[in-house]
Amino acid sequence: xxxxIHTHAFHPKIARKAIAQINSAYAMTCTGDGTxxxxxxxxxxxxxxxxxxxxAATAPAQVIPANNYAVNLQRKYPQVIAFGSIHPxxxxxxxxxxxxxxxGIRGLKIHPDFQGFDMDDKRLFPIYEYAxxxxxxxxxxxxxxNTKSAxxxxxxxxxxxxxxxxxxxIAGHLGGYQMWGEAVRLFSGRKYENLWFDxxxxxxxxxxxxxxxxxxxxxxxxxxxxxxxPLFDIREEQERLRRVGGLTRRKLETIMSNAAALFAxxxxxxxxxxxxNLDDKGSMT
Numbered sequence: 001x002x003x004x005i006h007t008h009a010f011h012p013k014i015a016r017k018a019i020a021q022i023n024s025a026y027a028m029t030c031t032g033d034g035t036x037x038x039x040x041x042x043x044x045x046x047x048x049x050x051x052x053x054x055x056a057a058t059a060p061a062q063v064i065p066a067n068n069y070a071v072n073l074q075r076k077y078p079q080v081i082a083f084g085s086i087h088p089x090x091x092x093x094x095x096x097x098x099x100x101x102x103x104g105i106r107g108l109k110i111h112p113d114f115q116g117f118d119m120d121d122k123r124l125f126p127i128y129e130y131a132x133x134x135x136x137x138x139x140x141x142x143x144x145x146n147t148k149s150a151x152x153x154x155x156x157x158x159x160x161x162x163x164x165x166x167x168x169x170i171a172g173h174l175g176g177y178q179m180w181g182e183a184v185r186l187f188s189g190r191k192y193e194n195l196w197f198d199x200x201x202x203x204x205x206x207x208x209x210x211x212x213x214x215x216x217x218x219x220x221x222x223x224x225x226x227x228x229x230p231l232f233d234i235r236e237e238q239e240r241l242r243r244v245g246g247l248t249r250r251k252l253e254t255i256m257s258n259a260a261a262l263f264a265x266x267x268x269x270x271x272x273x274x275x276x277n278l279d280d281k282g283s284m285t
Contacts, residue, residue: 006227
């Protein structure tokens, strides 16, 4: 089974606005329109069977609407594996995370830069403690500012992993967007049992020699394919990983298959039916 571990899709009421904000933030033009319908079509065209849709609430008040949207997406589309959201300012986080578990949500997206906190903020520690063995946590890691004061850095990820060794973590952008040297220094040659890396938003930004070195250093079984759609097209991202990253077709297919084992390990005890009455109001993912 081929899985795209890193995508975003927005409620139709805000999709156009969300795409405009992404285009402005990254000074580029998204290839997708941000809707689930377009994402479904592009994943199918790229030969992807399942894909993770990530939600990240930028304020405590957005947590429940964002999670409602995630749950509804997963229920409506069998191809979708939705990740929920949490925020350190949200009260009663255990109740909300329990609700996500009962609804069959297996993961959480944490994007410190967009959500407005540091990933090693002590307010998050009870959330990390609770999430151990219950959720897969996908972190945005890295910053084009390339400073230790950035909200999400390889160093701050290492601190989280050292404090919560049973937390299953997917480090976005091969461990640190524009901070790959620090990621290699901290994570190569050291075994974090519950750490994986996704390939999203690297092949377009990193020099070819950097990308090839990262794909060589990180153990093959620890790599997950991520397109970061709608920023990039899925098929184009596959082709760029082969062309710029030097991946063989076999290795690319392995990377696209690896996430299935992680989800299988977390499948036990997950009730994918859910019976909560949710509205379909979503917030930005």
